[in-house]
Amino acid sequence: MTRTWGCIGLMLMLLGGTASGQERQTNHVVEKVVTRDVAFSRNESLKIVGEKATVRVTGWDKDFVRVRLVFSAKSPDKATAERELKYTRYALSREDNTLEIRNTFFIPPEITRTQSNLEALYELTVPRESKVEVTDKYGNVQLVDLAGELDVVVEFGDIHLQNVKGRTRVESSFGEVRGRDIGGTFSCKTGKSDVYLEDVKARCTFNSTYGNIHLTLGERPQALAIGATRTAVVVNVTDFGAYRYALRTGHAAIYVPDAYRKYVKGTGGAGTSTLDFAGAPNSPLLKVSTTFSSITIRNHP
Numbered sequence: 001m002t003r004t005w006g007c008i009g010l011m012l013m014l015l016g017g018t019a020s021g022q023e024r025q026t027n028h029v030v031e032k033v034v035t036r037d038v039a040f041s042r043n044e045s046l047k048i049v050g051e052k053a054t055v056r057v058t059g060w061d062k063d064f065v066r067v068r069l070v071f072s073a074k075s076p077d078k079a080t081a082e083r084e085l086k087y088t089r090y091a092l093s094r095e096d097n098t099l100e101i102r103n104t105f106f107i108p109p110e111i112t113r114t115q116s117n118l119e120a121l122y123e124l125t126v127p128r129e130s131k132v133e134v135t136d137k138y139g140n141v142q143l144v145d146l147a148g149e150l151d152v153v154v155e156f157g158d159i160h161l162q163n164v165k166g167r168t169r170v171e172s173s174f175g176e177v178r179g180r181d182i183g184g185t186f187s188c189k190t191g192k193s194d195v196y197l198e199d200v201k202a203r204c205t206f207n208s209t210y211g212n213i214h215l216t217l218g219e220r221p222q223a224l225a226i227g228a229t230r231t232a233v234v235v236n237v238t239d240f241g242a243y244r245y246a247l248r249t250g251h252a253a254i255y256v257p258d259a260y261r262k263y264v265k266g267t268g269g270a271g272t273s274t275l276d277f278a279g280a281p282n283s284p285l286l287k288v289s290t291t292f293s294s295i296t297i298r299n300h301p
Contacts, residue, residue: 028078030085034069036092040099045149046126049102050136053120059128059145067092067101068123075116084116129166147184161197168202208290216300221284228290235286236300243286244279247295248272255296 040046046065048055071088075081090103103120120139126132129148134141140158143150147165154172161168161179168186170177172193179197186202188195194212201218208228216236217224221243226233237243240257247254254264254273266273273295288295 027074027076028081029072029074030078030081032071032085032088034067034071034090036067038065038067038092038099039063040065040127040130042127042129044094044097044099045131045133046124047098047100048122048124048132048134048136049100050120050122050134050139050141051103051105052118053103053122053136053139055122055124055134055136055139055141057122057124057126057132057134057141057143057146059130059147060125061128062125063127065099065127065130066125069101069103070121070123071103072119072121073116074119077115081116084114084118087114088118088120090120223284224286224288226288226290228288228293230292231290232293232295233288233290234296234298235288236298237286238300240297240299241279242283243277244283245275245277245297246285246287247275247297248289249293249295250291252290252292252294255294255298257297257299 040063069090071085073081073085075084087105087107088103089106090101092101101122105118107114128146130146131149132146133151135153136157137155138157140160141152141154142160143152143164144162149166150164150168152159152170154175156174158176158178159170159172161182163181164179165183167184168182170188172190175193177188177190177193177195181199182197183201187205189207190211192210195206195208196214198216199218200215201220201222203222204224206213206226206228208226208231210229211231213226213228213231214234217238219238224235240260250272251270252273254275256264256275260277263277264273264275
């Protein structure tokens, strides 16, 4: 997925005219900054609706939400950037125990396209155990130090997670999901996205189409279920024997440590490859099903 975005970026750079001898334009950036502290109780939830926005949410131990919004316009012409910055809007409202923050771009009907690159940045600090819902399109989302209920849906952007506990649900289309120190329960649904998670201590469920899943599990085994289509899966475990396994892939191979290869059935060719391993009594189940892509389970230090 990273390679794909790199190719797209190269194409855009070439189309943007970086040929030798062409004078490079200087862009002017103008900003509008909004800061507010908002009262927030334990029974409320926070809803963030972003459009072409970068969203950063960090937990803290205080009982209110600190909001910092930065709207920017970038253009070779400063007057144009200043004029089009006025197209940016935001709304902050509270209804039915939900605090909602959203941004929009109000383009006058006579304007067919803007001449500036308009963007929004959310920086929110919230009570650590808050219920947070984030929806974003064409932007990245970062969640750090949170232990409540988290629901994140992102299209055409990346999701970054660090030290999240509680119950986390993630949906990603055409992007990446990256993170470390994931606890509690974690569910992830992706389409044409890649997942890279480290130090996973959560009980996890994944549903993926046309992507890659690469997980490094923590020392204390938890159940893991992956249902996928055309998605390569790599899972690093501290002790292969600490799990029960139900692995299945079609038209691809299953790779496991040498001592467990005898449990693999199938050749990885046109048929189905499987591995069923009982493991220790009462050990958690690691279940993976995919198609046209390999499954790799390996020990890591």
